[in-house]
Amino acid sequence: MPEARNGERFGSIALDADISLQMIALVDVGRIAADAFDNPAEFIGKKIEIAGDELTVRQIAEAFSRVDGIPTRFERQPIEELRAGAEELANMFSWFEGEGYRADIVALRERYPELLTLDAWLRKNRQQPCRAASGTGTPA
Template identity: 45%
Template sequence: MEPTGKTIVVTGATGLQGRAVTRHLLDSGWQVRALTRNPDGASAAALAHAGAEIVRAEMEDLSSLIDAAEGAYGLFSVQPTVGSPGTAPDFCAEDEVRWGMNIAEAARAAGIAHLVFSSVAGADRHDSEALPQNLISKWRIEQHLAKLGLPATILRPVSFMENYTGEYALQGGSLVSGIAPDVPLQITAVDDVGFIAALAFSRPREWIGRATALAGDELTPVQIAAHIATAIGRPLPYRRIPMETIRAVNEQFAFAHEWLNQRGYRADITATRRIHPAAMDFRTWLERTGAAQITAFLDAQRAEGQDA
């Protein structure tokens, strides 16, 4: 695609969403300024090889964010939630909110013309029901964007299909979670979030001021396990983790699982496909990338078990 001549700043650029957004922005002709705490790491090197400008910045350090955003047209904002890979053990919800607010303040100070914030589906239901902490955190950041009057787009993805590629969901030869076996869970591919973020930046008149939930499929854990088993050619039973076990680790994690079991995200999958007709269902994602990632993880897990 023809270069736009404009720069988009991507926060969390070496993370799951940041990498997908960066890839789609570069493919769409944007210049990308990829922010990372570790510019010398392998993930940053891969982004640089793809054509991104790598800039060191800390979400905790407002001045570094302002410096990084100067002269850019747009900014993609995403923060880790409690328990996200790579976060410090003491990382908490207040840290997430502060980081999100810092990025919003940096966008205002730098005169960013379009900010796209990755929130979470259901965050806007704060008035009608009690929400898990991760949804409350995202809603507070959304409210700060509104308070500042920023030209913003809010994307609210559901759970990621990529969650099924590692130890979070694959343990002891089974698929595990706290979701009841017969409760449908909405899921989406991170790559599709990246596509829609790039689309939003390319159509500011259509997207500034807009908030939309994103989902590509809805399956029970038993169905998810069955699809994975078929795709990788080996059995993968589903095992539910008792809620008491989750609660013993973290009360908020337990509440989040209870919320998913009883209420769920309620995103409109048909609406997502109107935006992005090629949005992947779970079987398509498995065929394209998921099955290979899951197989590689299970093989490595098995090898470690044999070496132990």
């Protein structure tokens, strides 16, 4: 996410505000991988989709606002504009909008109840405001 300016955080993304995105924290990828190594007979030869949360673009913006109090919003970037500069990225966003990931988050949470939601990840990983923004130049 871009830094806040004038008390607001704004980003653009080539998706409609009501498109859902599945996401997963890196620490959760590690937990699931460790489980696969600990239980090879259960995982060898199988593919599973993994995710810890699923939110719409609008809900993602709301999560950022909720966690740090900075109003956050996304504007839809035209896919043609993105395609002009980054064809593969545009293809990815088209795929997100048309198909997207389909991990069974309910089943994953049954096995891995500690999977982080975006809110939990943001609370755990958000950076503290820096006094440089207020002119003192030292971390808060």
